[in-house]
Amino acid sequence: MAAFRETAPFGIYDQLMVELRREDPGTFKKFLRMPTEMYDTMLGSTEELFVQETSQDVFRNPEEEDDPLLELLQTQSSPEASEATDRDRPQQDTATRTRKPRIKWPKASDKTSWTQMDEDLENILEESMQGPVDRKLNTLTILIYSVGKERFGLEEEKVRKEPQRPNRRPVRIQNLRRELKQLRRRYCASSPTERIGLAQLRDTVRTQLTSLRKAENSRRKTQERAKKGAAFTANPYKFARSLLDKERSGKLETPLGEIENFLHVTHSDPNREDVLGDCDRIEPAEKPEKQLNATEPTLGEVKEAVKKARAASAPGPNAIPYKVYKMCPLLLKRLWRLLKEVWRKGDVPEAWKEAEGIFTPKERNSKTVNQFRTILVAQRRGKNIPCHPCRRLTSFLTGNAYINTSVQKGEVPGFSGCIEHTSAIKQLISEAKKGRKDLTVVWLDLANAYGSIPHQLIYKALRHYHVNGHIQKIITSYLDGIRLRFTVGDQLTRWQKLEMGIVTDCTVSVVLFIMGINLMINAAQRETR
Structure with missing residues (x-):
């Protein structure tokens, strides 16, 4: 036994x-x-x-x-x-x-x-x-x-619905159009006597066709109106966005090898290890009045972070969504103990540095990889570690007035950047019209802004703003080993190391981007004076 x-x-x-x-x-x-x-x-x-x-x-698959x-x-x-086992196992x-x-x-x-x-x-x-x-x-x-x-069990794969068969009215319209074409041919080849009867028959078919088309158009408009009404009721924001955004469609047809080469060129940085020197245009930051909290995350902070996360958000490579931690308090408490242990060591585990992504089209009928943008999803359990430095860094930067909120408003809590910038431009245009003055507005859009910021600029910003050394160690450990891979159809690309840029799905990455850009803004402001 x-x-x-x-x-x-x-x-x-x-x-x-x-x-x-x-x-x-x-x-x-x-x-x-x-x-x-x-x-x-x-x-x-x-x-x-x-x-x-x-x-x-004996009938089991040996490769299983x-x-x-x-x-x-x-x-x-x-x-x-x-x-x-780890040493002898071949790399897949x-x-x-x-x-x-x-x-x-x-x-x-x-x-x-x-x-x-x-x-x-x-x-x-x-x-x-x-x-x-x-x-x-x-x-x-x-x-x-x-x-x-x-x-x-596992989720059932979504089966593509077969296109609905047309109802009797569209079929009747198609048959009438075919009959009308035949009458036209017979009318041209017939004698003058036969044409009188064919003309009357043709007028009858045209009348029926017009009546059926009006009824079908009315049915389609009613159906489309009901569909849009249901979509607006379910999610007004998503519906309004679909009206204002440009139409995006297409399927990525670039071979997998070319996509991997594109990702390698995009995310690689041969000068990543070159430390940035001092810049005369950047004035040194004053000592912080409010110190950065570098203590271990509390259970309340972890619960708050998980509570604010969307339960329907896509899971990361480990296939475990936020929903599990939301519904299992004992499991969340055990994860919190592991988070504290990782925090004390200051070394982020390798499994938390992995992210998977997909390609979404940027324009209509997109086909090549240049016509797509990438969206990344990091590990859900690993996002709890960057989440706490993110909130603490944001409070630290705004509390010590390190960020000029009159210029930089994105991702800063308490500021609605789009509304304020739009209102300011509207006021300038109104004043120019009343005073009959010239007004010049320059729009700058950085191509691949998140994906092109050097890591050395982020490290420089952390030192410049007097960020706690232990927080710097955690962020450096996190950025030094991030790996990405993307889904292309039913395949996955090879792992690509992120040597330049940030992970868009990571909470702390946006704050690090703001810190690096803020250094450039300060240097430009001093130059314009």
């Missing part, structure tokens, strides 16, 4: 129970609330089914990957085996690997399922979380995904 329990290929949840039964019978009894003998009896009753399943293993959860548990129990070609399928998580109203999963994960993680923080984070991710997949 013991040998059977150790080798039986049950589901992931049952395999975890077998591990827990063998290593800690006391905790196992408290968790399942049944004697171990009863569990052994239930397990033994499935021996016949196990024999039937093992007889079919092993369960990562069991592999992780085995490597945790033996550090030497873990090192050997990420260009041919697909992203993780999404789990069909229960609805937020299903409190029972979420509570049960939260409690079960807490008990399982209590026994399996061992080793350094990197290993703990990987264990956390694998267990959440594996248990969620086992319990709730």
